[in-house]
Amino acid sequence: MSSYTVRSSVPGAPSSRRLEFPPRRTSVQSMARDDSDDENMLGPPKLSNFGSALLSDKENVEPYPYSLSHGGAGAKRYSQQSRAAARQEVLGAAREFSSSNTNNSVGGPYSTFHSEDHSDSTMFATSKHNQQSMTTFNPETPSEQSKFEGMNMEKSRSRVKSMQQTLKDELSLRSSKRRNRRFVSSRFNLLGPAKRASSNTGTPNHSELADESNVSQQEANFSHSSSAGATAHQNEYNVFYEPQNSSSPQKDSAAPTDHTSINYDNIEFGDLNPYQYLKKHNIPTTELPNISRLYFERQKGENRKTALRKNIAAKDAIQTRLTSASLSNSPLLTQVDLIKREQSIPKRQPRRKISDHAANNDSKAWSSPVSGSNGLKTASSRNETSPRASEMYENLERPERDTFGSIRRREALSNININRNYHQLQNKRTKYSTENLEEARGIHRPRFEHPVQEERFGNYDFKHRSPPAVPERKHVEIVEPLKTTESIPLKPPATSGDNYNRKKPTIYVNGTEYEKLELLGRGGSSKVYKVKNVANNKVYALKRVSFDEFDDSSIEGFKGEIELLKKLETKPRVVKLIDHEMDHGVLYEVMECGDHDLSHTLALRSGIGLDVEFVRYHSQEMLKCVKVVHDSGIVHSDLKPANFVFVKGILKIIDFGIANAVPEHTVNIYRETQIGTPNYMAPEALVAMNYTQGQPAEQNRWKVGKPSDIWSCGCIIYQMIYGRPPYGGFQGQNRLLAIMNPEVKIVYPEKTSNGDVVPKTAIDTMKACLERNPDKRWSVDEVLNGPFVKPVAVTHFFIRDLIKNSVKYGANQREISNEKIEELAEDVWHRLADFRL
Numbered sequence: 001m002s003s004y005t006v007r008s009s010v011p012g013a014p015s016s017r018r019l020e021f022p023p024r025r026t027s028v029q030s031m032a033r034d035d036s037d038d039e040n041m042l043g044p045p046k047l048s049n050f051g052s053a054l055l056s057d058k059e060n061v062e063p064y065p066y067s068l069s070h071g072g073a074g075a076k077r078y079s080q081q082s083r084a085a086a087r088q089e090v091l092g093a094a095r096e097f098s099s100s101n102t103n104n105s106v107g108g109p110y111s112t113f114h115s116e117d118h119s120d121s122t123m124f125a126t127s128k129h130n131q132q133s134m135t136t137f138n139p140e141t142p143s144e145q146s147k148f149e150g151m152n153m154e155k156s157r158s159r160v161k162s163m164q165q166t167l168k169d170e171l172s173l174r175s176s177k178r179r180n181r182r183f184v185s186s187r188f189n190l191l192g193p194a195k196r197a198s199s200n201t202g203t204p205n206h207s208e209l210a211d212e213s214n215v216s217q218q219e220a221n222f223s224h225s226s227s228a229g230a231t232a233h234q235n236e237y238n239v240f241y242e243p244q245n246s247s248s249p250q251k252d253s254a255a256p257t258d259h260t261s262i263n264y265d266n267i268e269f270g271d272l273n274p275y276q277y278l279k280k281h282n283i284p285t286t287e288l289p290n291i292s293r294l295y296f297e298r299q300k301g302e303n304r305k306t307a308l309r310k311n312i313a314a315k316d317a318i319q320t321r322l323t324s325a326s327l328s329n330s331p332l333l334t335q336v337d338l339i340k341r342e343q344s345i346p347k348r349q350p351r352r353k354i355s356d357h358a359a360n361n362d363s364k365a366w367s368s369p370v371s372g373s374n375g376l377k378t379a380s381s382r383n384e385t386s387p388r389a390s391e392m393y394e395n396l397e398r399p400e401r402d403t404f405g406s407i408r409r410r411e412a413l414s415n416i417n418i419n420r421n422y423h424q425l426q427n428k429r430t431k432y433s434t435e436n437l438e439e440a441r442g443i444h445r446p447r448f449e450h451p452v453q454e455e456r457f458g459n460y461d462f463k464h465r466s467p468p469a470v471p472e473r474k475h476v477e478i479v480e481p482l483k484t485t486e487s488i489p490l491k492p493p494a495t496s497g498d499n500y501n502r503k504k505p506t507i508y509v510n511g512t513e514y515e516k517l518e519l520l521g522r523g524g525s526s527k528v529y530k531v532k533n534v535a536n537n538k539v540y541a542l543k544r545v546s547f548d549e550f551d552d553s554s555i556e557g558f559k560g561e562i563e564l565l566k567k568l569e570t571k572p573r574v575v576k577l578i579d580h581e582m583d584h585g586v587l588y589e590v591m592e593c594g595d596h597d598l599s600h601t602l603a604l605r606s607g608i609g610l611d612v613e614f615v616r617y618h619s620q621e622m623l624k625c626v627k628v629v630h631d632s633g634i635v636h637s638d639l640k641p642a643n644f645v646f647v648k649g650i651l652k653i654i655d656f657g658i659a660n661a662v663p664e665h666t667v668n669i670y671r672e673t674q675i676g677t678p679n680y681m682a683p684e685a686l687v688a689m690n691y692t693q694g695q696p697a698e699q700n701r702w703k704v705g706k707p708s709d710i711w712s713c714g715c716i717i718y719q720m721i722y723g724r725p726p727y728g729g730f731q732g733q734n735r736l737l738a739i740m741n742p743e744v745k746i747v748y749p750e751k752t753s754n755g756d757v758v759p760k761t762a763i764d765t766m767k768a769c770l771e772r773n774p775d776k777r778w779s780v781d782e783v784l785n786g787p788f789v790k791p792v793a794v795t796h797f798f799i800r801d802l803i804k805n806s807v808k809y810g811a812n813q814r815e816i817s818n819e820k821i822e823e824l825a826e827d828v829w830h831r832l833a834d835f836r837l
């Protein structure tokens with residue numbers, strides 16, 4: 001490799017550079033590598049680049065990457081001019097060298113070079129016959145050294161500077177071309193895939209490369225054919241746009257077939273993009289930037305026109321609605337007019353994107369048979385409406401194709417919705433204002449409660465559906481059952497010997513049938529039932545006593561009761577025995593039936609307080625019964641409240657089971673058994689007394705007489721006043737002991753537990769009845785005639801007469817003895833007895 005050092009005069013450039021001559025075959029590669037670096041290309045040219053550029057410029061065999069295919073027209077011209085000038089300068093310098101070296105033979109220092117490289121470059125091969133290449137210069141040759149020294153060095157330096165400047169401009173121009181190419185590439189991407197033109201079968205890239213190859217070839221031909229730079233500058237434009245194939249079959253009449261004078265105003269792209277347009281009309285790709293710019297400007301204008309046209313259509317549609325709404329207020333409008341106006345206005349569309357479901361529903365509503373029969377437009381017929389409406393439909397239903405922009409489209413939709421609501425309101429007003437007219441015309445319109453229904457079917461005349469069929473009422477006959485004269489037996493008929501047909505069991509007493517009604521009470525040895533005589537339907541008490549549990553003495557005692565009852569059957573204060581029968585150890589007594597006994601009455605008044613009159617009345621009633629018994633020579637021996645019953649309001653005595661007839665002129669009887677109720681038994685009836693005369697000592701007897709009955713009556717009165725018997729506070733055996741113990745005194749409080757004052761006469765009566773000594777007890781008559789049972793009442797006249805008589809008696813008798821006073825008191829007392837009310 002040969003090297004040569006030159007001093008550069010370019011400002012900023014290194015003072016000296018070592019000029020190297022790279023191998024010729026790598027010049028193109030070096031250019032390609034430098035071409036990738038824009039910054040290096042913008043800087044001052046290097047001598048190495050200069051040499052490479054010369055070589056590459058001559059070697060047009062390979063595609064020249066920096067063709068003028070993508071440069072602008074002005075840049076292209078400048079590039080071509082500058083390149084032509086540079087070439088002229090280079091050729092001039094070479095001629096100078098060659099002229100100074102005309103005698104240089106083939107066998108000289110160039111012989112080797114030419115023999116190696118003559119077939120590689122056409123340009124170099126052309127010039128090698130006329131000039132000496134710099135690369136073939138060998139300064140070491142003595143003959144050439146002398147020639148070189150003889151040259152004008154100043155002239156050479158100026159030429160080198162000129163060449164450097166030219167190369168600098170060339171590089172700047174190439175950088176500009178590169179930028180333009182990038183811009184065009186980005187625009188191509190926006191245009192989408194290029195369509196295949198009729199005259200262009202290759203892909204755009206391939207076509208572009210082929211075209212670039214042609215351009216490079218044309219440029220090489222130009223460089224080869226032209227000899228003068230100025231002339232080349234003048235003819236460059238015309239020759240350059242000469243079409244390769246002038247007989248192109250497809251040429252647009254409006255297309256600039258004569259490319260020497262392109263009229264951009266006459267260009268019509270149609271459906272072609274700029275690149276397709278170039279290919280179709282065989283226009284060099286260098287015109288692509290200009291044509292692309294023209295294409296985009298026209299597109300922008302078309303878009304503006306389309307937007308303006310759609311805006312006008314939307315406004316016209318709105319104005320049509322408003323006019324229709326104002327006209328619909330007129331009461332003279334008929335229903336047919338309203339329908340026509342409604343048909344001329346498209347239905348409202350949703351603001352947002354229409355979903356498939358909503359669209360389907362909407363289409364169903366429109367395509368309903370009812371609407372079709374009434375002249376409503378279906379979805380397919382909407383396009384048959386006015387052009388303005390159709391255009392607005394296009395605008396509303398396909399917002400993605402709208403070119404207004406989102407804001408403008410939203411405003412348009414909002415306006416339409418607002419006016420739609422106003423239109424609906426006007427329709428409603430019209431509907432209400434025309435209701436009377438419609439009714440007068442006999443037009444029946446359905447009433448919709450739902451606004452959607454009203455919106456869809458609001459102003460249209462519909463035919464009523466046939467009313468639903470009234471369900472048939474089933475006729476049900478109420479058939480009353482036949483009435484028969486024969487009564488339905490509630491129970492099976494009675495048979496002989498069967499008592500099933502009887503309501504309740506019956507008891508026969510001496511042949512008389514008694515029907516058992518209810519149980520009245522139960523005693524120690526018997527049960528008492530309420531029965532009804534079946535023959536006369538009278539009610540009785542039936543006492544049934546079984547002798548199985550009793551010994552013979554007890555059986556004799558029940559038999560004595562019957563005798564006593566028979567004896568007393570005429571007494572009104574003794575329950576009346578109706579009938580009795582002894583059968584198989586069972587005693588039946590049919591008696592007069594009482595309502596309830598005295599124990600039941602006392603229980604009802606428990607806790608109510610003292611009622612002296614109640615006690616006096618019931619005491620008197622009780623004593624009257626006892627008087628009857630005592631007067632009959634009978635000692636009852638078992639007097640208690642349960643043995644007094646009220647029969648029709650009259651208290652009567654019952655239960656003479658242990659009663660004994662008292663022989664006349666005797667007061668007491670003696671029993672060998674202790675029978676009775678402890679609470680009411682007199683002390684003498686409880687204390688066994690040894691029967692001494694003629695009887696075994698171990699045998700005890702109890703003395704029972706009429707005073708025992710008075711004791712019992714005293715206990716009943718005591719219970720009626722204080723609520724319990726005298727020894728009621730004792731329980732069990734202690735009660736008997738207390739009764740028998742004379743030390744246990746009976747207390748008579750002046751007040752009851754409720755605080756009621758107990759009359760003194762009542763207390764005195766109780767004390768007289770409950771005298772331990774039976775001989776000192778009052779008799780029944782005394783009690784009955786006692787101040788409590790039978791109180792004395794005096795009148796005002798009685799007291800006045802008493803005082804008057806006493807004064808007279810004292811005036812006549814100065815001294816009155818005590819005996820005389822007692823006699824007088826007894827007399828008054830008897831008079832009071834006669835004076836009782």
Ligand SMILES: Nc1ncnc2c1ncn2[C@@H]1O[C@H](COP(=O)(O)OP(=O)(O)OP(=O)(O)O)[C@@H](O)[C@H]1O
Pocket residue numbers: 520521522523524525526527528541543575591592593594595596597638642643645654655657
């Ligand atoms: N004629 C009647 N009317 C209404 N009720 C009666 C009649 N006879 C008895 N009673 C009721 O039957 C109950 C028992 O009767 P009664 O006292 O005669 O039987 P008892 O076996 O003698 O009893 P006890 O021997 O224990 O005194 C009475 O307390 C009374 O309530």
